Amino acid sequence: MMLLYHLWLSPFCRKVRLALGEKQLPFKMQVEKVWERRDDFLALNPTGECPVLVDEDGNRICGSQVICEYLDEMYGARPLLGTGAIERAEVRRLIDWFDRKFYAEVGVNLVEEKIMKRFLGLGEPSSSAIRAGGRNLHIHLAYIDWLVDRRTWLAGEEMTLADLTAAAHLSTVDYLGDVPWGDHSEAKDWYARVKSRPSFRPVLADHIPGAPPPRHYADLDF
Amino acid sequence: MMLLYHLWLSPFCRKVRLALGEKQLPFKMQVEKVWERRDDFLALNPTGECPVLVDEDGNRICGSQVICEYLDEMYGARPLLGTGAIERAEVRRLIDWFDRKFYAEVGVNLVEEKIMKRFLGLGEPSSSAIRAGGRNLHIHLAYIDWLVDRRTWLAGEEMTLADLTAAAHLSTVDYLGDVPWGDHSEAKDWYARVKSRPSFRPVLADHIPGAPPPRHYADLDF
Structure with missing residues (x-):
């Protein structure tokens, strides 16, 4: 295995x-x-x-x-990167957006500050980093709103690794209860669709000792 | 075009x-x-x-x-990412190494500090950043030494995008005259091979007004 x-x-x-x-x-x-x-x-x-x-x-x-x-x-069945070079370029563009830009602007400021610092005994989270992360998060959620207003999934009409990547990043912030879903209904609807996939179930079952998730985290109807 | x-x-x-x-x-x-x-x-x-x-x-x-x-x-002729999934994974691993790790540890500290700061009027380069970049550069050159001691090219027996990526990053540092080639003869021999490819000629002809390269920069026998 x-x-x-x-x-x-x-x-x-x-x-x-x-x-x-x-x-x-x-x-x-x-x-x-x-x-x-x-x-x-x-x-x-x-x-x-x-x-x-x-x-x-x-x-x-x-x-x-x-x-x-x-x-x-x-494992070519159910291709996750899309079909066709142009489609794959769009999928990879969005993957890079979340892996690099979202992570640097949101993930590092929220998840790294709040969780990794605590677990590694590196001191208190920086409140200015947390504020910056929160502001940046709105911009990224607005971009998701914009994309799914025009497309079924982030990169087009099919669910791809772009959706999984974006949802993976968002899910770590959501574990902290820090995602303002109420202000971004289109992004919320999209996330609910990704969250309801069987592949997401194990991630929703994650439970870190000493840092439990908020109640809505694993709720498919959040 | x-x-x-x-x-x-x-x-x-x-x-x-x-x-x-x-x-x-x-x-x-x-x-x-x-x-x-x-x-x-x-x-x-x-x-x-x-x-x-x-x-x-x-x-x-x-x-x-x-x-x-x-x-x-x-444009499938002359594949740059290698043939076979395992080979491509090694090529992509090394590309990520240079695009993310080398760039953050060396490129940002040397090229961004010395060139971008000057051109954008953001003040003097930080001497501690430049010292850190120089120290990190030795580690990366030693890794190249180690790889080409075992393989013809960085990822294996064929020239791939891993070589082009590493050489692209190194070439920007070399433009500043900051690469200690004398301490890394295997990396130097490898760079000489990449540098002599026709695809490299336009990059060696780059000449930024107000910041000319050192003499050895375009020299194939440096």
Whole structure:
């Protein structure tokens, strides 16, 4: 069975879990405390980061987008990156938007500040970072509103890895109860559709000891 | 003809120029002063970043990796991402290494500090950033030494986009004369091989007014 080295509340690991779920591929998960910089793990991935997937043949694949491209190439049924070069370019553009821009502008300011700092004993969260994250979050939700006002899913008429990626990132913020869904009804409707997919169920069951999610987190009718 | 919106000394734009060169695709370039946040450009790419490629059919593709994946899908001869899913995963792992890790640890500290700050009138470069960039550069060059001690090219026996990406990033640092080639002979031999490719010639001819490159920059026998 495949093995995924992961961290709880990492949007990049969640993205891979969702992709594996959509492909209906069974896998085991192992938490990797990346801050311990374990030698065996650094030999697997010299960046020392999660996610890393070890497939059934022992091949190790590093990094969420590299893993997802690999899965789509190896398990072609239900393509997650779309069909056709132009469509895939749009899917990849949006993936990059959330993996890089959303994560830097929202995820780092909210999830990293509130959770990682606490767990690693790095002090109190910065209130200015949290304020900035909240402001930026509105801009990203407005972009989702705008996209799904014009398209069924973020990148077009089919559900793709762009939706899974955006939802993976949003889900970590939602775990903290920080998403102002009431101000963004179109984004909310879209998120409800992603959230109701079977691939999302394990992510909604995540429960970090000492930091439980708010009640609406796992609720499909939030 | 294709049109590439670019910035001088952007490693991401250089990577696309090299990929287009390897594919022998003719293209025009247009400098986009991204800091002016021109409305027409934001309509093309809402992140406001370069590179953006507009192909002959008017499709716009945003972001260096998205563009390169698109080019490899559309123009399959001389595949740049390698053949086979495992090989492509290794190529993409190394691309991510240089685009994300090298850029954050070296490029931002050296090229952004020394060039972009000056051109945008943002003050003097930070000497601590420059020292950190120099230290980090040694680690990355040692990683290249290690890879090409074991393989012909960075990702294996074939020249791939991993080599072009690494060389694009290094070339911007080399433009400033900041690469300690004397301490890394294997990385130097590898760079000499990439540098001698016809696709590299236009990049070696770059000459930014007010910031000329050192003499060895364009020299194939440096």
